[in-house]
Amino acid sequence: MSRKMIPVQESFAAWRRHPEYQKAYNALVDEFSLAAPMIEARARAGLTQEQLAERMHTTQAVIARLKSGRVKPSTHTLERLAAGTGMRLRISFEQAPES
Secondary structure, three states, X not given: OOOOOOOHHHHHHHXXXXXXXXXXXXXXXXXXXXXXXXXXHHHHHOOOHHHXXXXXXXXXXXXXXXXXXXXXXOHHHHHHHHHHOOOOOXXXXXXXXXX
């Protein structure tokens, strides 16, 4: 039996037409907007989760939770992550998109 593969972009385009999907996606935007730069910082530093955890004096499980986007890190944790990846932490406020 052969299965037809659907390109991921086609799937996302189809899902975006459903209001329930759009609502759930929008609810996660804030979580991913913080997780993405943390993941990128680790990748740019060329570190594994375990290596970053060691530099931050924490565990790999903590790094995995940060990566998931489900954990809201403290400013202190973000400062340690920045230092561990050789980066500088910068926090800013932006205009919220209109609903």
